[in-house]
Amino acid sequence: MSSYVSHTTVDCADAYALSRWWQAVLDYREDPDDPNEPxxxxxxxxxADGRHRLLFIEVPEPKQVKNRIHLDLRPADGTRDAELARLVGHGAAVVADRRNADGTGWVVLADPEGNEFCILRSEAEVADRQP
Known part of the structure; x- marks a missing residue:
């Protein structure tokens, strides 16, 4: 017997706004039979394949400390730095830059409600740096 992850839940102040923000970041979709509305x-x-779902639930208390769980994003196309620029342009805030001179590392970002997530190098960047 085992379990599987049904979905990842994000507590927030505005479920609709934050779901729309992440929908654009991840190119995710909503269920056409149960659309999200303000x-x-x-x-x-x-x-797109339905294998991963994010659920945004409104809660009364604001975020106060670092997340104990977070998403690590890897660019599907392009580079980590190009994706970083896209996400910052979309409203993400840089929390910590953990990139190293050799190209390894990551950048910690926050969504519009302060939930942290990381952006990693793309698979192509990782493959190019292997000996």
């Missing part, structure tokens, strides 16, 4: 206290989005 004022909804719970909003679900999923990857």
């Amino acid at each position: 004022g909804h206290e719970e909003c679900m989005i999923s990857s």
Whole structure:
């Protein structure tokens, strides 16, 4: 017997706005039979293949400390630095830059409500740096 992850839940102040922000960042979709709308206290989005889902739930308390769990994003196309520029242009804030001179490392970002996530190098960048 085992379990599987049904979805990842993100507590937030505005479920609709934050689900729309992440939908654009990840190119996720909402269920056409259960669309997310302004004022909804719970909003679900999923990857194109439906294998990963994010649920945004409104809670009364604000975020106060570092996340104990977070998403690590890897660019599907392009480079980490190009994706970093895109995400910052989309409204993400840089929290910590952990990139190294040799190209390894990551950047810690925060979404519009302060939830941290990381951007890693793309698989192509990792492959190019292997001996």
